[in-house]
Amino acid sequence: MNTNLKISNVTKIYPGCVANDNVSLEFNSGKIYALLGENGAGKSTLVKILSGVIIPDEGKIYLNENNLNLNSPSDAKKNDIGMVFQHFNLFETLSVFENLIIDSDEQRESLREKIDLIMKKYNFSIDLDIPVLNLSAGQKQKVEIIRCLIRSPKVLIMDEPTSVLTEQETSELFLSLKKFSEEGILIIYITHKLKEVMQLCDEVAVMRRGKLVSVNEIKNENIESLANKMVGQNLKTIKKKKAKTSSDQLIKITNLNFTSEDPFETNLMDINFSVNRGECLGIAGISGNGQSELFQVLSGEIISEKKSIEFNNNYIGDLNPQERREYLMAFSPEDRLEQAAIPQMKIFENVALNNFKSSNFFNNGLINENKIKEHSKKIISDFNVNTDNIELKSQFLSGGNLQKLIIGRELITSPDLLICFNPTWGLDVGAINYIHETLIKINEQNKSIILISTDTDELLKLSDKISVIHKGKLSKIMNAEEVTSEKLGILMGGAN
Amino acid sequence: MIIDINFVGLIIASIMASAVPLILASCGELITERSGVLNLGVEGMMIIGAISGFALMTVTGSLIIAIFGAMLAGVLISTIFAFLTQTLITNHVATGLALTIFGIGISAMIGKNFVGIPGKEFPVLFEGLKDTLPLLGPILFGHSIVFYFAFTLPFVTSYFLKKTKIGLIVRAVGDSPESASNQGINVRLVRYACILYGGAMSGLAGAYLSMIYTPQWIENMTGGRGWIALALVVFSTWNPIKILIGAMIFGGLTIIQFHMQAIGVRIPVQFLTALPYIVTIIVLVVISRDSRKIRLSTPSSLGKSFYKDN
Numbered sequence: 001m002n003t004n005l006k007i008s009n010v011t012k013i014y015p016g017c018v019a020n021d022n023v024s025l026e027f028n029s030g031k032i033y034a035l036l037g038e039n040g041a042g043k044s045t046l047v048k049i050l051s052g053v054i055i056p057d058e059g060k061i062y063l064n065e066n067n068l069n070l071n072s073p074s075d076a077k078k079n080d081i082g083m084v085f086q087h088f089n090l091f092e093t094l095s096v097f098e099n100l101i102i103d104s105d106e107q108r109e110s111l112r113e114k115i116d117l118i119m120k121k122y123n124f125s126i127d128l129d130i131p132v133l134n135l136s137a138g139q140k141q142k143v144e145i146i147r148c149l150i151r152s153p154k155v156l157i158m159d160e161p162t163s164v165l166t167e168q169e170t171s172e173l174f175l176s177l178k179k180f181s182e183e184g185i186l187i188i189y190i191t192h193k194l195k196e197v198m199q200l201c202d203e204v205a206v207m208r209r210g211k212l213v214s215v216n217e218i219k220n221e222n223i224e225s226l227a228n229k230m231v232g233q234n235l236k237t238i239k240k241k242k243a244k245t246s247s248d249q250l251i252k253i254t255n256l257n258f259t260s261e262d263p264f265e266t267n268l269m270d271i272n273f274s275v276n277r278g279e280c281l282g283i284a285g286i287s288g289n290g291q292s293e294l295f296q297v298l299s300g301e302i303i304s305e306k307k308s309i310e311f312n313n314n315y316i317g318d319l320n321p322q323e324r325r326e327y328l329m330a331f332s333p334e335d336r337l338e339q340a341a342i343p344q345m346k347i348f349e350n351v352a353l354n355n356f357k358s359s360n361f362f363n364n365g366l367i368n369e370n371k372i373k374e375h376s377k378k379i380i381s382d383f384n385v386n387t388d389n390i391e392l393k394s395q396f397l398s399g400g401n402l403q404k405l406i407i408g409r410e411l412i413t414s415p416d417l418l419i420c421f422n423p424t425w426g427l428d429v430g431a432i433n434y435i436h437e438t439l440i441k442i443n444e445q446n447k448s449i450i451l452i453s454t455d456t457d458e459l460l461k462l463s464d465k466i467s468v469i470h471k472g473k474l475s476k477i478m479n480a481e482e483v484t485s486e487k488l489g490i491l492m493g494g495a496n
Numbered sequence: 497m498i499i500d501i502n503f504v505g506l507i508i509a510s511i512m513a514s515a516v517p518l519i520l521a522s523c524g525e526l527i528t529e530r531s532g533v534l535n536l537g538v539e540g541m542m543i544i545g546a547i548s549g550f551a552l553m554t555v556t557g558s559l560i561i562a563i564f565g566a567m568l569a570g571v572l573i574s575t576i577f578a579f580l581t582q583t584l585i586t587n588h589v590a591t592g593l594a595l596t597i598f599g600i601g602i603s604a605m606i607g608k609n610f611v612g613i614p615g616k617e618f619p620v621l622f623e624g625l626k627d628t629l630p631l632l633g634p635i636l637f638g639h640s641i642v643f644y645f646a647f648t649l650p651f652v653t654s655y656f657l658k659k660t661k662i663g664l665i666v667r668a669v670g671d672s673p674e675s676a677s678n679q680g681i682n683v684r685l686v687r688y689a690c691i692l693y694g695g696a697m698s699g700l701a702g703a704y705l706s707m708i709y710t711p712q713w714i715e716n717m718t719g720g721r722g723w724i725a726l727a728l729v730v731f732s733t734w735n736p737i738k739i740l741i742g743a744m745i746f747g748g749l750t751i752i753q754f755h756m757q758a759i760g761v762r763i764p765v766q767f768l769t770a771l772p773y774i775v776t777i778i779v780l781v782v783i784s785r786d787s788r789k790i791r792l793s794t795p796s797s798l799g800k801s802f803y804k805d806n
Contacts, residue, residue: 090672
C-alpha cells in the first residue's frame with residue numbers, strides 16, 4: 001500500500017529562535033527522502049515533531065490524508081511512524097532484549113521469534129542478552145532499527161544515522177534502508193553529509209535557518225549545488241598542500257601500554273609511533289576501540305611510564321596535562337561540553353582554565369579578570385567565534401563556535417603539538433571547513449598534530465600519515481597517499 | 497555449659513525482628529532509587545509512620561487501620577517530596593534532608609500526647625507451631641504478619657525488577673529518563689509512583705517499630721535506622737537480596753553486641769556500638785566489589801532532575 005505523509009505549514013518557535021518557519025513537505029513511499037541542513041537548520045526539530053517528541057506551535061501532519069495528533073512519542077508509534085534518533089534512545093544497563101520488550105505489548109516468546117526473524121531477514125547479528133553498553137555504535141543503531149521494525153512501521157525516520165558508523169557499517173545501513181524502501185516503508189533520512197544524500201536518496205529537501213529552501217530530485221542536484229543551498233553561500237573547497245617531509249622528530253611513543261580497571265574501557269597494547277615536526281598523524285578507528293583511552297594517555301589524564309612518551313627530547317610519560325602543557329602540548333578532547341569546557345562557566349572563565357602558570361591570569365591566587373577577558377576577546381576575533389559576549393555561558397555556544405573557542409584557546413599559546421579527538425564531530429559544514437583550515441595552517445607553521453578521528457574523510461584530507469586503532473592496538477603507520485577509505489575501513493574492522 | 501538450642505533460635509529470631517524495619521525501608525527506597533530518585537527522607541518518613549501507626553492504634557483501637565494508616569502517612573509525606581522534586585524540580589538531596597527534619601519535628605509534636613501510653617499486643621501467626629521444631633521453630637513461627645511480609649519482600653522486589661514489565665520500566669527510567677520519555681514512557685508518573693511506594697514502605701517500617709518491635713511511642717524512636725536503610729541500598733548496589741544480607745548482619749551485630757555488653761565482655765562500649773555499622777559496610781563492600789555489576793545495577797540518573805524540554 002502506498003503511504004503518503006504530508007507536513008503542512010508547521011511552525012515551532014523557541015525563545016529567540018524560529019526552529020521551523022512554516023514548513024510544508026510531502027513524502028510518498030517507495031522513495032528515500034533526504035532532509036538536508038546544517039546544525040540548527042531545524043531538521044531535527046521537524047522530525048521530532050513527526051515523532052511526537054516536540055509539539056508544534058502551528059501546522060498539521062497528515063498520514064494518508066488522516067490528520068495526526070502527535071502529542072507524545074507513543075502517538076507517533078501508534079500511527080506507525082518509527083524514528084531512530086541521532087543520540088540513541090537506548091537504556092545502556094538493560095539487555096538488548098529488555099530494551100526491545102519495554103515498549104512492546106507482545107509476549108516474551110513471540111517477540112523473541114519476531115526479532116529473530118527480523119535479524120535473519122536483514123542479516124543483523126546481535127546477542128539479545130547482553131547489556132547494550134557492550135555493543136558497538138553500529139550494533140546499537142541496529143537495535144534501534146529493530147525496535148522500529150517490530151512495529152512494522154509505515155514511516156521510518158533516521159536522524160543523522162551515520163555520525164557514529166564506519167564506512168562498512170554505513171554501506172550495510174544503506175543496503176538495509178534500500179531494502180526497507182523497496183518493501184514499501186517511507187524513509188526520511190536526515191543528514192548534513194552531502195555524499196550520503198547523493199549515494200542513497202531519491203529526493204532531497206534542504207533546510208536553512210528553519211526554512212525550507214529547496215525540494216528537488218537527486219538527479220537534478222550535485223554536491224556543490226546542495227552545499228551552496230545548505231550554507232546559503234558559495235563554499236570554497238579546502239585542500240592540504242603536500243608538506244615537505246621533515247625528519248625532525250617531535251614526539252615518540254615507545255611500548256606504551258594501558259590496562260584499565262574499568263571493564264568497559266579498552267586496554268591499550270604496545271603502542272609505538274612517532275610524529276615529526278609539521279606533520280599530522282591521523283588515527284582512524286571505530287569509536288570505542290581505545291581512542292579515548294589513547295587520547296587520555298597522550299594528554300596525561302592517564303599517567304603512564306615516564307619513558308614511554310618522549311616529547312621534544314624530554315621524557316614526559318609521568319606528567320599530568322598541566323605539566324605537559326608547559327612543554328607546549330595542547331589538547332582538544334572529544335566531548336566539548338564535558339571535557340573541554342565547563343558548560344555553566346562563562347567563556348572567559350573557560351579560557352582561563354588551561355592556562356595556570358605561563359600566563360598572567362592569576363596574581364597571588366587572585367583572578368586577573370581584565371587580562372583574561374582581553375585574551376578571550378583575542379581568541380574570539382582570531383578564531384572567528386561568532387559571539388561578542390565573553391560573559392556568555394559556554395553551554396549557550398553552538399557546537400561549532402565552542403569548538404573554535406577551544407581550538408583557539410589551545411592554539412593561542414602557540415604549542416608544538418596539538419592532539420585532537422574528533423574535532424569536527426557533529427559540526428556543520430561551515431564550522432568543519434574552518435576547523436580544517438585551521439589545522440592545515442598549524443601544519444604549515446611546522447607544528448604537529450595528532451588527529452584521532454572516526455571520520456575517514458577528515459583523516460584522508462588532513463593527515464600526512466595514518467594509522468588505524470582496533471581493540472587497543474595500532475596498525476602500522478601508512479603514508480596518507482597510499483591509503484584509501486576502503487582500506488581504512490577494512491583495517492578498522494580488524495582485518496590485517 | 498549447656499546451650500539450649502531453642503535459645504539460639506530465639507536469638508536468631510530476635511536478630512531477624514530487628515532487621516525487619518531495615519528491610520522494609522531499604523526495599524522501598526531501592527525502588528525509588530532504581531527509578532533515578534534519591535530520597536534522603538527515609539528517616540523522616542519512617543518516624544512519621546511510627547507516630548501515625550501508634551496514634552491511630554491508640555485512637556481507633558484498630559490495628560489494621562493503624563498499619564494502613566501508617567503506610568498512608570508515609571505516602572502522604574513522600575507526596576510532598578514527589579511534588580517538590582518532580583513537579584517543581586527541586587534538588588533531591590536538599591529536599592530529602594528537609595523531609596527528614598520535617599518528619600522528626602512533626603512526629604515529636606504529634607507524639608507529645610502519646611508518650612507513656614502502653615501499646616497494644618500485636619497478634620502473631622503460627623504461635624502453636626513454635627515448639628514443634630527445635631531451633632527452626634522459634635525462627636520460623638510466632639511472628640507478626642509484617643515480619644513475614646518483610647522477609648518475602650526482597651525476593652518479590654528482585655522478581656519485580658528482573659521479570660516484570662513494570663519493573664523493567666522502572667529500571668529504564670532510572671537508566672535514562674530522556675530515552676524513556678522519547679519511548680513514550682511517562683517518566684514523571686513512574687517516578688511519582690516509585691517515590692510514593694518508597695514512602696509506604698518507610699511508613700510501614702516505622703509502624704513496625706512503634707507497634708510491634710517496641711510497642712510504645714518514644715520521641716526519635718527510629719534512632720537513625722532510616723539512614724542505615726539508605727546506606728544499605730547503596731552498599732548493596734541496589735540489589736534486594738544483598739539488602740537482606742546486610743540488614744541481617746546489621747541486626748545481628750546490634751543484638752549480639754547488646755548481649756556482649758550485658759555479659760560484660762571487656763571491649764569498650766563505644767567500639768561495640770560502632771561494630772554493626774563498620775562490619776555491615778565492610779561485608780557489603782566486599783560482596784559487591786564487581787565493578788561491572790555495579791555499573792549495570794547503579795541507576796545512571798540517580799539524583800538528577802528530569803526536565804522535559806518542550
